[in-house]
Amino acid sequence: MTTPTDIGAELPLQQAETVVIRFAGDSGDGMQLTGNQFTTTSALAGNDLATLPDYPAEIRAPIGTRAGVSGFQLAFSSTDIHTPGDAPDVLVAMNPAALAVNYKQIKPGGLILANTGNFGKNDLKKAELETNPLEDGTLDGYRVIAIDINARVQEALKDSGLSKKDAERCKNLYTLGLMYWLYSRDLKPTEDWLQKKFGEKAPELAAANILALRSGFNAGDIHQLFQGRFEVPKCEDLPAGTYRNIMGNPAIALGLITGAELAGLELVCGSYPITPATTILETLAAHKHYRVTTLQMEDEIAAVCAAIGASFAGKLGCTSTSGPGMALKTEAMGLALMTELPLVVVNVQRGGPSTGLPTKTEQADLNQAIYGRNGEAPIPVLACATVSDAFECAIEACRIAVEYMTPVILLTDGYIANGAEPWKLPNIDELPKIKQKFAVAKEGEEFLPYSRDEKGARPWAKPGTPGLAHRIGGLEKAHLTGSVCYDSENHEFMVHARAEKVAGIRDSIKTPEVHGPAKGDLLVLGWGSTYGAITESCEALRRKGKEVSQMHLRHLFPLPHGLAEIFANFKQVLVPEINLGQLARILRAEYPGVEFLSHGRVLGLPLSAHELAGKIEGLLEN
Amino acid sequence: MSETLTKKDFKSNQDVRWCPGCGDYAILNVVQGVCAELGVHKDNVAFVSGIGCSSRFPYYMDTYGFHTIHGRAPAVATGLAAANPDISTWIVTGDGDALSIGGNHLAHLLRRNVNVNLMLFNNEIYGLTKGQYSPTSPVTTRTKTSPMGSIDRPFNPLSFALGCNSTFVARTIDTNLKHMARILKAAAAHKGASFVEIYQNCVIFNDGCFGEMSDKKIRDDRSVDLIPGEKMVYGNDGEKGLRWEGGAIVRCSAADAAVWDPTGSAAAAFAMSTLDHDPEMPNPLGIFHVVDAVVYDEAVNRQLDEAVAKKGRGTLKDLIYAGECWDVK
Ligand SMILES: Cc1ncc(C[n+]2csc(CCOP(=O)(O)OP(=O)(O)O)c2C)c(N)n1
Ligand code: SF4
Ligand SMILES: [Mg+2]
Numbered sequence: 001m002t003t004p005t006d007i008g009a010e011l012p013l014q015q016a017e018t019v020v021i022r023f024a025g026d027s028g029d030g031m032q033l034t035g036n037q038f039t040t041t042s043a044l045a046g047n048d049l050a051t052l053p054d055y056p057a058e059i060r061a062p063i064g065t066r067a068g069v070s071g072f073q074l075a076f077s078s079t080d081i082h083t084p085g086d087a088p089d090v091l092v093a094m095n096p097a098a099l100a101v102n103y104k105q106i107k108p109g110g111l112i113l114a115n116t117g118n119f120g121k122n123d124l125k126k127a128e129l130e131t132n133p134l135e136d137g138t139l140d141g142y143r144v145i146a147i148d149i150n151a152r153v154q155e156a157l158k159d160s161g162l163s164k165k166d167a168e169r170c171k172n173l174y175t176l177g178l179m180y181w182l183y184s185r186d187l188k189p190t191e192d193w194l195q196k197k198f199g200e201k202a203p204e205l206a207a208a209n210i211l212a213l214r215s216g217f218n219a220g221d222i223h224q225l226f227q228g229r230f231e232v233p234k235c236e237d238l239p240a241g242t243y244r245n246i247m248g249n250p251a252i253a254l255g256l257i258t259g260a261e262l263a264g265l266e267l268v269c270g271s272y273p274i275t276p277a278t279t280i281l282e283t284l285a286a287h288k289h290y291r292v293t294t295l296q297m298e299d300e301i302a303a304v305c306a307a308i309g310a311s312f313a314g315k316l317g318c319t320s321t322s323g324p325g326m327a328l329k330t331e332a333m334g335l336a337l338m339t340e341l342p343l344v345v346v347n348v349q350r351g352g353p354s355t356g357l358p359t360k361t362e363q364a365d366l367n368q369a370i371y372g373r374n375g376e377a378p379i380p381v382l383a384c385a386t387v388s389d390a391f392e393c394a395i396e397a398c399r400i401a402v403e404y405m406t407p408v409i410l411l412t413d414g415y416i417a418n419g420a421e422p423w424k425l426p427n428i429d430e431l432p433k434i435k436q437k438f439a440v441a442k443e444g445e446e447f448l449p450y451s452r453d454e455k456g457a458r459p460w461a462k463p464g465t466p467g468l469a470h471r472i473g474g475l476e477k478a479h480l481t482g483s484v485c486y487d488s489e490n491h492e493f494m495v496h497a498r499a500e501k502v503a504g505i506r507d508s509i510k511t512p513e514v515h516g517p518a519k520g521d522l523l524v525l526g527w528g529s530t531y532g533a534i535t536e537s538c539e540a541l542r543r544k545g546k547e548v549s550q551m552h553l554r555h556l557f558p559l560p561h562g563l564a565e566i567f568a569n570f571k572q573v574l575v576p577e578i579n580l581g582q583l584a585r586i587l588r589a590e591y592p593g594v595e596f597l598s599h600g601r602v603l604g605l606p607l608s609a610h611e612l613a614g615k616i617e618g619l620l621e622n
Numbered sequence: 623m624s625e626t627l628t629k630k631d632f633k634s635n636q637d638v639r640w641c642p643g644c645g646d647y648a649i650l651n652v653v654q655g656v657c658a659e660l661g662v663h664k665d666n667v668a669f670v671s672g673i674g675c676s677s678r679f680p681y682y683m684d685t686y687g688f689h690t691i692h693g694r695a696p697a698v699a700t701g702l703a704a705a706n707p708d709i710s711t712w713i714v715t716g717d718g719d720a721l722s723i724g725g726n727h728l729a730h731l732l733r734r735n736v737n738v739n740l741m742l743f744n745n746e747i748y749g750l751t752k753g754q755y756s757p758t759s760p761v762t763t764r765t766k767t768s769p770m771g772s773i774d775r776p777f778n779p780l781s782f783a784l785g786c787n788s789t790f791v792a793r794t795i796d797t798n799l800k801h802m803a804r805i806l807k808a809a810a811a812h813k814g815a816s817f818v819e820i821y822q823n824c825v826i827f828n829d830g831c832f833g834e835m836s837d838k839k840i841r842d843d844r845s846v847d848l849i850p851g852e853k854m855v856y857g858n859d860g861e862k863g864l865r866w867e868g869g870a871i872v873r874c875s876a877a878d879a880a881v882w883d884p885t886g887s888a889a890a891a892f893a894m895s896t897l898d899h900d901p902e903m904p905n906p907l908g909i910f911h912v913v914d915a916v917v918y919d920e921a922v923n924r925q926l927d928e929a930v931a932k933k934g935r936g937t938l939k940d941l942i943y944a945g946e947c948w949d950v951k
Pocket of ligand 2: 824
């Protein structure tokens with residue numbers, strides 16, 4: 001929840017606790033860059049923050065249209081926050097389409113900064129507007145600051161030597177400068193970044209962009225556009241440590257590299273580009289000096305198969321994708337399961353089914369992850385709760401894959417993938433160790449590729465190991481020898497052996513903690529990226545004196561020990577999900593005595609903390 | 623590993639389960655012999671296959687082996703080769719496995735030039751699923767799924783491979799063991815993706831489909847062996863030859879035959895590949911095309927070495943404590 005900020009106050013500098021800004025413009029207006037710069041600067045200023053980029057699905061939607069609007073929402077705060085906020089305090093609208101798409105979500109009385117340079121007749125037409133919303137009363141009840149940023153940038157850069165067109169492209173930095181003034185931010189991090197980005201190759205661009213930034217900043221001061229200035233102090237709630245800003249997909253990539261290193265293995269990622277997973281592959285490809293191999297294959301089937309081939313060869317195979325790609329990988333995941341090779345499959349969920357909503361978030365692939373294969377095919381499934389949790393989950397996925405010789409599915413989603421937050425960096429020495437050793441031949445002993453250790457894992461014998469030549473494959477294997485075996489008793493034995501191995505993973509995982517009272521009327525149980533919204537709503541309600549408890553699942557299959565005991569302490573368990581109740585249904589089957597209620601929304605958006613709080617309050621009152 | 627291995631060392635303890643008389647036996651026999659002759663230790667060899675009668679092959683080799691899923695052996699082998707280029711990696715596939723369900727992966731394996739030896743057992747039929755027409759079956763092939771004759775025009779595997787920019791393309795036949803051994807040795811010696819089509823008789827569902835090429839009485843008349851640097855001569859008495867005329871291949875006397883050069887442009891090889899099923903012309907076996915190109919798995923690993931040389935081997939500390947960090951006290 002954000003604290004309302006009173007924009008109209010005449011105070012020169014006012015403290016604000018949490019501010020939510022949404023930058024919105026045409027895809028070509030550089031709004032993602034602007035948002036990211038504001039994020040980095042706020043992080044360096046010590047704020048807690050959360051972001052929500054919102055890209056158009058088309059790369060080059062017609063300029064000025066509603067379809068082409070690109071947005072970036074950012075919440076920054078002096079307290080611990082968990083979501084990018086439901087309703088922005090400030091909307092920066094670079095054109096009429098951006099205004100039309102976004103203004104309804106602004107907080108009542110919120111501030112709208114509109115670039116009138118793009119509010120001509122034609123611009124309004126492209127945005128399908130009959131009249132100008134800046135003039136027709138649409139924005140009554142908001143504080144509107146209408147300035148011609150295009151003209152101001154031209155004015156500021158008239159001596160820069162840039163063409164008019166190039167000068168206009170600096171308008172996002174002018175706008176950023178204005179917002180930096182309004183929120184008393186330091187210009188230096190962005191100036192340094194511009195220097196680094198353009199400095200050597202195009203010093204004139206670096207200089208012009210910095211000038212645009214400073215001009216915007218000074219305009220706040222000189223032109224008295226705003227009636228007050230705000231300051232969001234450093235967040236004192238953040239635990240001590242070293243931090244950096246990170247987005248979800250890079251966090252997954254770094255976690256995979258770390259997991260492989262902790263296991264003493266080299267990572268091989270077979271992948272095929274797909275929104276919103278692609279930046280995992282891109283990040284891994286930039287880390288070849290960690291001996292990370294990336295194979296951009298011809299499709300998702302080839303991608304997962306190449307990863308399986310790499311695992312067979314004795315490296316750690318992984319593959320990254322989103323829903324449609326996940327569907328293609330299904331058969332090969334069964335092969336990895338049958339051959340009991342380690343494999344990490346990352347599914348960055350997006351709106352489905354089919355091509356669905358590529359740039360929007362959803363949690364509707366849980367059933368697919370747990371059940372979506374032929375045969376009795378248990379594959380461990382985990383999900384990350386937050387951007388920084390993504391790093392830990394990726395390590396955990398590697399641990400399970402390697403220690404149990406099994407494919408593992410790691411679920412994340414578009415919201416985590418593109419969201420950014422300050423990440424408290426782990427102490428390297430405290431990272432979990434992953435136990436791994438390759439099989440070697442033992443004198444006078446027959447090698448049994450399908451023998452099992454105490455955890456039920458089979459030995460990993462890589463090609464090139466003297467004396468261990470053996471054959472694996474997707475046909476049913478004889479216990480111990482691994483020879484092809486059609487015997488019915490053996491098949492049943494092996495089905496159980498595989499199921500028990502995976503079920504046994506729960507012996508290595510912790511029971512999740514309950515936040516709030518340990519007993520009560522209502523437990524809110526979440527998984528994946530709804531963590532922020534659930535935490536925010538539960539904390540807000542507890543502050544209001546309501547009794548509500550919260551628990552979050554990282555391991556979805558197998559489920560951790562101890563859940564039945566926890567559920568027994570509550571009258572009802574509410575399961576909020578961005579799907580139609582997939583986890584709730586699984587839990588009903590698993591814990592038949594417990595009353596699970598589902599709160600499912602599928603708007604392509606993160607859950608609204610506000611709406612969820614209302615739902616919880618309603619339940620508590622009944 | 624200096625011990626020398628014999629053919630027997632490459633035989634696994636599994637009972638071979640192909641139908642009696644199946645061409646696959648001959649191929650297995652030759653491959654086991656070739657492996658022994660290559661001097662590569664069986665612990666450094668991996669056979670990867672898809673699904674089909676032919677794809678059971680790895681179980682019968684006492685090497686590392688991976689019987690994967692239908693059509694995907696090229697993708698699995700690409701991962702294996704990239705992860706460990708030192709393993710001598712072989713792919714065994716069928717006409718259905720390689721050219722219907724796995725056609726995409728085959729194309730990409732070939733264009734990438736992954737260092738593998740691929741043997742496509744072409745019996746112009748789906749053997750394992752009991753005799754349906756395949757993407758190499760000639761039009762009008764009658765099977766249970768094509769009772770009035772198949773309609774689909776077939777692939778020519780060699781034309782396909784050449785179209786994929788293959789660096790080594792050859793054909794041999796299950797009934798000529800010496801020829802097969804020679805071709806497979808040449809394939810193994812080639813660095814990059816070696817594509818070998820092996821005409822293989824399915825006694826049960828497509829018996830005799832390469833009869834003319836197998837029948838000792840007529841096979842020398844019906845086929846020509848493309849041997850690099852030698853004249854293209856054929857015929858029961860070696861009396862016939864082939865040469866180029868106006869960009870096309872024509873028959874001539876042995877004396878006028880041209881010398882075969884597989885190292886030039888793929889166009890000549892392509893023209894040769896189209897002679898199959900031409901009743902007027904001998905069907906070529908042998909080495910169609912050999913060129914050198916960057917080897918994928920080597921290049922993949924070279925980039926890793928270069929990155930490490932340039933930036934130093936990354937540490938976890940560098941990885942995690944990267945970019946702009948700040949301290950909260
Ligand atoms: C995904 C999938 N689809 C279908 C099958 C059934 N299938 C197994 S082998 C095969 C065709 C094999 O033909 P080919 O590759 O020519 O091999 P052959 O048996 O002739 O050696 C088919 C259709 C399968 N195993 N997997
Ligand atoms: S069905 Fe045909 S290809 Fe398959 S084993 Fe029998 S003879 Fe060989
Ligand atoms: Mg076949």
